[in-house]
Amino acid sequence: MQAPEQALAATAGWLSSERRSSAATQRNYIRDVSWWLWWVQARGLHLGDVPTVESDLYAAAMRATGLAANTRRARLSAAKSWYTYLRRTGVAATNPFDGMEQPRRPAGTTRYVSGEQLEDMLAHAVLHESARTQAILAVLFGTACRVSSLLGVQLEQLTHQGRFRVLRLPVKGGRTHTVKVSPYVGELLDGYLAERGTTPGAIFLSRTGIGLQAGYIRELVQRIAAAAGVPNPGGLSIHGIRHSVATALLDAGEDLAVVQALLGHASPETTQVYAHPDTLNLSPADKIDQRLAAAVERRTRHTS
Known part of the structure; x- marks a missing residue:
């Protein structure tokens, strides 16, 4: 989909911000936003006045296709940030991503030590x-x-x-x-x-x-x-x-x-994400173990 000229000009300003100044970061944001542009075109929507429900439908569609939570988060975050800037520049009347729930971050699998x-x-x-x-x-x-x-x-x-x-x-x-x-x-x-x-x-x-x-x-x-x-x-x-x-x-x-x-x-x-409750240390397994050992010892004494 081709974005309106005003939106393109605003996007250039958005990409030039401090957080998106590197070429690699800009490419990632452009890629993520382009998926939303495709959705807007496919649904026959007006870029500057998209109903809020469309962002939730878009998120649900991505989830239904099996996209990873991190990928979905990146696309939704990019679109939300973009619309925040479009509103500042008067290109968009609303931000359809305001207040929407983000996909949960998957539990970390990185090996860590004490x-x-x-x-x-x-x-x-x-x-x-x-x-x-x-x-x-x-x-x-x-x-x-x-x-x-x-x-x-x-x-x-x-x-x-x-x-x-x-x-x-x-x-x-x-x-x-x-x-x-x-x-x-x-x-x-x-x-x-x-x-x-x-x-x-x-x-x-x-x-x-x-x-x-x-x-x-x-x-x-x-x-x-x-x-x-x-x-x-x-x-x-x-x-x-x-x-x-x-x-x-x-x-x-x-x-x-x-x-x-x-x-x-x-x-x-x-x-x-780095906060890991010490579930092993808090586990009741040791208490169960002690009870079992004591019970076996009692029974062994009674039968000997």
């Missing part, structure tokens, strides 16, 4: 590994950053903000996410930087001065996990470390908003 296991991994690295490995784990554990941020952060982005030492981590859309460098993480990072030197560029480099790759970091994490006695170390991904840090903080009672700020999430709903 806070104690993260501590075991770092302790092993401090005792047995190179200064670079210690620093890599310290930054991963201390900032819960993504691997792209770890590998992309430059030496000049290790700086100060007021009285705090910070890392300005590169994130999606050409933005940076500022995180505090705590004293012990800073100590391990400085130990590595004393060896690395002050040559500008990525903080984490190979011995030949080349930037590291995500595959190397994944293998390093899994190797250290194995050495620290973490079960099934081969199932631990780099994102699993980020997940583990967030879950450990939430399990320890840290406020959701604080963890959200650390992770750089726009929505607390995204952070909530």
Whole structure:
């Protein structure tokens, strides 16, 4: 469907916003919105005045075709954001996606480890590994950053903000996410930087001065996990470390908003995915086990 000229002009403004400034992000938004445009055309609707019920029918149609919840969420979120901008520019009278229910986020399947296991991994690295490995784990554990941020952060982005030492981590859309460098993480990072030197560029480099790759970091994490006695170390991904840090903080009672700020999430709903009630620890299985053992012992005594 061809959108009206006014809508096209407004869309250009919408795509130029800070959150959608990268070419890859813009392509994704255009793709997601184009599905809604197809729906509007197929239903013979007017783009600027679509009845609210149509958004729910559109969502139901996507669900009926078997699209994954994340895909449906992305398409609905893109359309809602687009219409918010169309309303601001006077192209649309209403936003048919306002107030609609979003598909539930699927339960996370990322393998994560406990806070104690993260501590075991770092302790092993401090005792047995190179200064670079210690620093890599310290930054991963201390900032819960993504691997792209770890590998992309430059030496000049290790700086100060007021009285705090910070890392300005590169994130999606050409933005940076500022995180505090705590004293012990800073100590391990400085130990590595004393060896690395002050040559500008990525903080984490190979011995030949080349930037590291995500595959190397994944293998390093899994190797250290194995050495620290973490079960099934081969199932631990780099994102699993980020997940583990967030879950450990939430399990320890840290406020959701604080963890959200650390992770750089726009929505607390995204952070909530990392909150895992400790169902195994709360399980009544041990109490049942004790009762069964006691009952068997009583009966055994009576029959002997």
